[in-house]
Amino acid sequence: MNPNETSAQPDASGLDRREFLRLSGTLAAAGALASAGCQPPQEQTIPFHDMPESLVDGMGRARFFHTVIDGGPVLVRTREGRPILVAPSPTDASGRGLTVRHQAALMDLYDPDRAKGPVSVRRGKGPTVASSWSVVGSEVVSRLAKAGSGAVLLTGPVASPSLAASIAALSAHTGLRHVAWSPVEPDAAAGACGQAFGHSGAPRPRLDKADLVLGLGAEFLDRPADGLERDFALRRSPEQAEGAKMSRFVQLEGRLTLTGANADKRFRVRDSQLAPVACALAHELVVVKKTGPLAGNAQAEAALAPFAVDAVAKTSGVSAEQLKGLAGELAAARGKALVLAGGSASGSAAGEALELAAVLLNLSLDSYSAGLFDEASAEQLPSGSAKALEALAGEMHSGKVTLLVVAGANPVYDAPASLKLAEALAKVPFVVSLNDRIDETSARADFLAPASHPFECWSDAALPRGIFAVQQPVIQPLNDTRGLLDVLVEWSAAAGVPGAAALVAAAAPVPGAAAAQPVPNPSLAWHFLRAGWAARLALEPGSAAFEAAWNEVLRSGAWQGPAPAAPPARTLAPAALALLASLPASPAGLELQLYPHLALHDGQHGNNAWLHEFPDPITRISWGGALSMAPRRFDEMKLASGDLVEVDAGHAKVVAPAYRHAGMHYDQVALPLGLGRTACGDIGGGVGPNAFALRLLAGGRPLSAALPVKLTRVSGNEALAFAQGSDVIDREARPLVPVTTLSEYEKNQKSGTEQQAGGPSAWPEHPYPNARWAMAIDLSKCNGCGKCTIGCQAENNVPVVGRRGIIDGREMSWMRIDRYYDAPKKDGRWDADVWDGPLEVVEEPQTLFEPMLCQHCENAPCETVCPFVATMHSTDGLNQQIYNRCVGTRYCANNCPFKVRRFNFWEYGKAQESALFRALEPRIKRNAELNTRAPMQMKNNPEVTVRSRGVMEKCSFCVQRIQEAKAAATREGKSKVHFPDGAVVPACMEACPTGAITFGDVNAPGSKVAALAASPRAMKLLEAINVKPSISYLTKVRNDKA
Amino acid sequence: MTPTSNKGVLGHFCEPADALAAAAKVRDAGWKHFDFLTPFPIHGMEEAMGQKRSWIPWVTLVLALCGILFAQGLQNYVMVFDWPMNFGGKPHAAWPSYIPITFEAMVFWAALGSALVAIVAGKIDTIPQPPPMLVKTGATVDRFVLWISATDPKWNAAEAEAFVKSLGAHGVRLVDVKEEADA
Amino acid sequence: MSLGRTPVRILMLVLAVAVTGSFAYAFSNVRKGYEPRQPILFRHTRMAGTPVWQTDATGAKVNVGGFGIPCVYCHTMPYKGRHSTVPSTAVCMNCHTSVGLGREWVLKMKDYWDRGEPIPWVKVHDLPDFAYYDHSAHLNAKNEKGEPKIPNKDAQGKPINQCEACHGKVETMEIVSVQNTFNMQWCLDCHRKPDMKAPTDCIACHR
């Protein structure tokens, strides 16, 4: 460049240095201003006005309460006064066990559709008008005085002795009659036992003592009660104590149930044929083999005579050889064999005969005398009776009933249609409902005075094995509601029942001393309970001894009553055999079974989103139900999944989507009960078909099985919300579930865990010198009940996605139970079409359950691919997922071989308010309805982040509990290098009724999980791709040794 | 940035071959501050004008090495030294993972740097040019223009004009921007 | 001709904004120095400060400093629980039933007490909701020698307040303000000290 030549052009760089500096200085100042303006929103800290002393150590920590809900003893975890988790009571000695309904009770408590306070419903004519407890109370009490025996209290089954006592006292004083109605509990067993032995009450089988269990349509895993699932699991692993052996379970049933899916051998017998088959077995034992006390009993032999195996084999579809073989197996296990019925099939017209046949078999096998039954010792409390309801309906129609109080019953929805209860209600001059919302029955009442949730009020319960528990409130009532017991005591006092007025006086608040109330809880029920419990504990009310004993009951949750009386003699009353003679014939064509929905049961909790979203363990359908059909019939009718079919039972018709139900008997179809609520709230209203309409009342029993039906294909298809992809697994190609048979296992303990080995790793392993968390899941103990999934959902703030969400494939469950039908190797391998479920596989399905959750792989494929550092491994072996760092590439989920990662497709944590966008996308509205309406947020666990839209989430091994254990160790000055067993119990393990899940520090010396991981049965999935999971699955062993 | 010269002589050719032939003659005549303005590059013009090979490739090499160093430095600092984390069981220094970014950074530095440097070099590593937009040359259309700047040591306006005419160039004219602007 | 410069200027401007803005944002400190006004002008200097005795005009000895009340008298829980806890109004009333009556802010506090309303304190140290911090795990943490990891003695062996490590000398603050950045870098600065042996796993704070 020549400096002498001046340029006509300005300097092309445009900005000189000084100008640039000036500019950036300004910008820096602007940046500082901007960042000062970026202060996070100001938050407040609201302390107590006056902190209760009991909370001084409890801020920011969970508090636990033993209580009982719907007859289930539970441990409720609360935070800052809100229940956030319902877990099985760890100290429960009653063996009652829980159902998913107990676990999901939180959703009922925080149900936004519950009534907020008493209202005048005016029989559904026009809008409701707010009312008050005093108005309702005075109305009822004034009418009670006049009505005499025209006053009826209609309740569900009563599980509380105190409630029963208060009803009895009120009845005795006023003439109020009490009718209890339970829509789905089959009473055939009690009836048959009553007829056979002269005293009712079915004894409790001891599955932990039986070597052979024969199920006659038994459903002890579908309707878990009295801890049968726990007892059953104790004998289901091949490692048994000295002298014991793994039990064998043979099931005969028409519909593949959860119970039948756990059987070692399963025969398809339709419901109406179960009684003849059972009788044929009894015939073979008693008449042919002359086994047991009945052998030689002429009456018994005569009654069984028509049931020779050859005759029954013709009608039942089970061959004579099979029947004989089965009978031989039973005879060989005599004294160690149990025969169980009591499933949905017992709701058929032949149900009592079926139950009687089971009794005969048990008698012949010496099951009673060998101690395989515990005698029932629970206090006899009013349970449901269809006969009483039928009588009541008649009286209502004839106008004899002048006052009806409904409490915890919804007969308009669930009573047999022939009773015409809606019309009957219209003829009762005054109806008050104490249900918790304007449901089908309440809508036809004059007043609705909403009852509190059991978590809000005092009561008690009688549990099996002579145990009594107190139901203590764990939260103040959220709305203007009252406990049923409170209401009854108050009404009793107003009606002049002796003693009640004194309780009211005692409970009245002392004026002007709000801060120093001497009585901690002014609840009437509390006073009533204590009076009753003083008598039960045989202690002076108000004495120090009583207070101490009472506090101990509240602390431990239960009190062991006097030892059960000696078992009564089990000798057969010959008159009972008449039941066999009058056995009704099987329907010629198709027969229908109506079974209680596995989660929703009778539909009482029909607005519970967790229960709706809970996929049926067998059908894997959530949010609704379907007509289960045999695969062959389904194929013959050329149906597609969800095609609408009309079920015509003669007296009623129901349209339901069709489902190809594996293992279904060809001549049987089934529909779940408990769906199709029309008035329960915005969550469950209108979900699924209402099958209660198909029930038939006959002989005082609502028949729910072996109903003759016709099917007609009607136009339309209703997509079913399947929580699972393919049903079938070809284990030869995909060794993902370790399964073997007992005989194989005895030859080779590692059998069933064979899989392709992984290649060598290019890299050295990372060291894990301290604690390393791991889990072991024993598939022999897991029965697929799914309680772990609800426990997980509650603990970890997992949202619900609704029917559309499931159909869209946006389920959020961190833990799921995969259900497969095993397609065993046949001439080489299955081809690609195996995934459609060929008839060979699904007609006689071998069902496998596999709980699936994040495997916390040592070489986690998800971690490598996240560019944002949102997921990586912790030093104690956890696969961490950091929500606040996650930006949502979903790459990790794609690269997860187990597909356990869940993406927040929507904003589940808070409602998105924009009318335009809600109109554009109705799913946004539904999500808000399901997840974010007040007070639903109260259920959230504050220890777990509520995830926002657009982030990935997954099982964390309940890291919040791990962290709490670490913090506790620090506080207490203990070592944090290793943790003993039980220091950390994740929610799934806590909820598991069978002990199938074990969690702990695999590096801790002598830890249980380390021993299980080293077991020959242990298998870590997908060795071939070297991901090295932290979860060991223990082989499911099928007992093939007849 | 570009040095400009307000004075010089311009003449154009209509075919690249003519320009090429002329260039050698200009070079041989000892002119230093001359240039050919052409609508497209002419093969062989560098030799004809007596220019050395462009030094841009060396810049590219240095920048490519810088890119490699930058990428390796950043990745190793982040993954190994600053906060080593366990991603899917891989070692902290999982070197195969660093190859793609190293390559990309190399290309990025080398390519963008070379392009930038070439543009700047075209402005700096040159002789004073006729002021753009003020002097029309037709070089972006179809003329192959010879420019001899007045800054040449042996500049003599009359001699230069005569020389250019002697090469067979058309439209030979002396340029004086000030005069043109005033006019 | 100045038009030739305009695009370059705009480009430079955009670049300068981008560079300055992103660095300002990346290192922006939103917490340190935060000093919100409280509903009641509670003076930590008076309650927790060191006593300073002076003789007043009448010859009486008067404490013009603080009362030296230990932090945990009011903030009861830091050694036992996650939160240090903000005291309930009842704690104020332990003393203020008999002392300090008639002072403006004491009266205001008593107003809240009489109405039965809690005092709506403004949160000073506010971590984001996704960061789980446990006071007890920090204050009880000990090294191999059994000494607290958060020092309770200075170099001379004089006892110091453990709270100071993060909160600074609150007893000298008329209005409490945030003394540290309280961002992740600050947390990790401590956690990553080799002798701290503190966890650097993400789940230590985020879950």
Place this chain on the structure above:
Amino acid sequence: MTRHEASPYATVMDDSQLTGRPIVLAGAGPYGGDLEIPEPLVTGGKKWSDVDRDICMHAEQFPTKKWWIAFAVALTFLGLLVFSLIFLLYAGMGIVGINHPVGWGSFIINFVFWIGIGHAGTLISAVLFLFRQQWRTGINRAAEAMTLFAVACAGIFPVIHLGRAWFAYWLVPYPNARGPLWINFNSPLAWDIFAISTYGLVSLAFWYVGLLPDLATVRDRATHPWRKSLYNAMSFGWNGSHRAWRHYESAYMILAGLATPLVFSVHTIVSFDFATSVMPGWHTTIFPPYFVIGAIFSGFAMVITLMTFMRGYFGMKNYVTLNHMESMAKILMLTGMLVGFAYSTEFFMAWYSGSEWEGFIFKNRAFGPYSWAYAIMFTCNAIVPQIFWWKKMRRHTWVLFVVSILVNVGMWFERYVIVVTSLHRDYLPSSWGMYSLTRWDFAILLGSFGLFFTLFLLFVRFLPVVAISEVKGVMDPKVARSAPTDALPANAAVAAHQEA
């Protein structure tokens, strides 16, 4: 060698006179035999000055009605994209079709699709440049522009597919107040960011460097002082100095040399997104070459589509001749066969590896529920281009146009097959599922075409669509030169305006 004073090229007045075969000049050979010379790259007996006018005209005139209609349509689709993206950001990923087994859907498909298309431009610029394929000059400018716009379209997808797109900048490794929290350099998505941004910027540089002399041409033709100074600034004051050409040519060669491996690396790295995973159907070593070939294939198809328009609507037939189209058709057929070979190799490897997972996934691809997508892919990509075995077809505009559209449909489905069929049925049968696009997926896909064509139409409106200086370089001087005169060329822009 004999120099022909009267060039045979002067007589080729339009591309219907081209045959695709060399011109035989009887007796013109050095030893008296026949001389075969390639057919001219520019027809119509164009002069260099005509080139300026023909090409700059579109940037200088007020746009035609056709342009406005096309622009309005493109803008409408762009508006659809903008609206959909606003709603997507508000409502979340729930509105699109992805679900739990299939976590990547149309966005990643579109991303790979557009990135693939973006490969042709740089390939034409760089690889064909290195191979001295002179016919590239007619199409390289538009192809490079297409590359940039395709990369721009591709670039939005990795951002919008994020669950929380507003945090996308966390992917940039910048020092921050989170302590030492950077990014994970093990992740192929992190590699992607570097690869895509490098590719986008290097392509931009390549394109812009190529534009410099032409911007100077536009400047010199400009009449309005604003326009003149704008284009002058954009061309950095280019005056055609051979001292600048020297560095320019060197840099251009280096850019070409660097862009060539870059082109291959970018789609290789995009393929790593899949190939480094553990998913059967993704985890395969053939992906890098397979993706690169597929990218070239789809890119050339898109160039053919655009060139058909340019020839038809912008009167570029003399610069983009049937010979150009035939060359591209040949490349299309070659790459189509390579792609078909890759499809077959995948199947062979699935069988030969003996891996049950691999075997299943490929059986499922071809015969499973998405066999229709596989059929579309295979037909469009491997079978349809076989029509170019016939020369007539290679030179038939409508055939070329239809095939090029079909190829891009097929290539979109190739990505659909790769992304969806591999994810929808992986290891655990329990987690299998199906995937379908929602209306928002379609809106955003169509919207991305809106963005692409909007940018392309603006490019056509404001910049020279053919590389003027490069085309001039490959024209026969005997035809193209102006008659010797002392006068300087007239201001062609003025002339054009006057004509119009």
